[in-house]
Amino acid sequence: MKYILYVFSFFCLLIGGGAWFFYNHPVGVIGVILSLYILYRLERQPHVLSLKWPGSKGKGASRDQAAFEKAVSDFNRMEAERRGLTDSDLCRTVANMQHIARNFLYYLQQYPERIGLAEHFIDYYQDRAVFMVRKYKKLSATGLKTDKVVQTQQKLKTLLSQLDQAYEEQFTQVLEAELVTIDGETTVMAQNLSAQGLYNPEAAVRRKKPSSLKGSLAQWKQKAADRFDAYTDGTFSSITPELRHKINEERLITAVLAFFLGSFGIHYFYLKRPVRGVIYALFCWTLIPGFLGLREGIRYFSMTTDEFYYANYLHKYGA
Numbered sequence: 001m002k003y004i005l006y007v008f009s010f011f012c013l014l015i016g017g018g019a020w021f022f023y024n025h026p027v028g029v030i031g032v033i034l035s036l037y038i039l040y041r042l043e044r045q046p047h048v049l050s051l052k053w054p055g056s057k058g059k060g061a062s063r064d065q066a067a068f069e070k071a072v073s074d075f076n077r078m079e080a081e082r083r084g085l086t087d088s089d090l091c092r093t094v095a096n097m098q099h100i101a102r103n104f105l106y107y108l109q110q111y112p113e114r115i116g117l118a119e120h121f122i123d124y125y126q127d128r129a130v131f132m133v134r135k136y137k138k139l140s141a142t143g144l145k146t147d148k149v150v151q152t153q154q155k156l157k158t159l160l161s162q163l164d165q166a167y168e169e170q171f172t173q174v175l176e177a178e179l180v181t182i183d184g185e186t187t188v189m190a191q192n193l194s195a196q197g198l199y200n201p202e203a204a205v206r207r208k209k210p211s212s213l214k215g216s217l218a219q220w221k222q223k224a225a226d227r228f229d230a231y232t233d234g235t236f237s238s239i240t241p242e243l244r245h246k247i248n249e250e251r252l253i254t255a256v257l258a259f260f261l262g263s264f265g266i267h268y269f270y271l272k273r274p275v276r277g278v279i280y281a282l283f284c285w286t287l288i289p290g291f292l293g294l295r296e297g298i299r300y301f302s303m304t305t306d307e308f309y310y311a312n313y314l315h316k317y318g319a
Helices: 002-023 027-044 061-082 088-110 112-142 147-174 176-195 216-225 241-264 266-270 274-282 288-302 305-317
Strands: none
Touching (some): 002 288, 061 088, 088 112, 088 305, 147 176, 241 266, 241 274, 241 288, 266 288, 274 288
């Protein structure tokens, strides 16, 4: 059904745009607006997380691949389940769990050799979390408010909040070796700076005061730059607050380029993906790249900070 709507949207844009541009027929505007509305609704829908197995060597490579694919599958199952939750507290808890899980999976994709350390998260925590959310929704669907039902629902909420902490602990354990290395390096650096009289551990690190912005456009840009993830408070996010503003600025620029100049693949040149940009430019006469550019522009605008960071920002800056 989704692809049928994409095709329908394309023809609405093609016919409506043609009638408006070539024949100056006002009815064509309706076709263009309808096409953009369909694209907007389609791209606003939650996207399935699709992470490719990076590949690894060794005896346990196939086992690690199966574990990683299971973890991604469980994440998507939870995404589907959490959309139907109505309890605000539980929604926040599950959203936070998903935020941690997403960043955990991206981390494991970059370091597949550490998948074995995340055994509890992959084989037990995520699976049980999906099970409990599903049971909670089934109890809510009955509409019963008896003491037994309410107590069971409260118990499920409590257990899920404990699983939220378990996600964090498991991620921390996987990061343990890296944290020890970083701690050792910073200790040596601090000693070297102290020997030169340059290290002051009591110095307060003050954030830069936000500049006073005037004008509606500047205020809108500041709000857009301050946009946080759709998930939660940023627990275990790979993105620092300072970098977050830069990423959101890149995301908005890319969205605008894709929306208005997508026919020529300008947004792909901006993202340092020249091959895709050349393909779009060569086939711009077919109008298909223009349609895809509109779709991608809406999608970039709808992305969370973390999604854009992993999908495009890292590739562009070679991080």
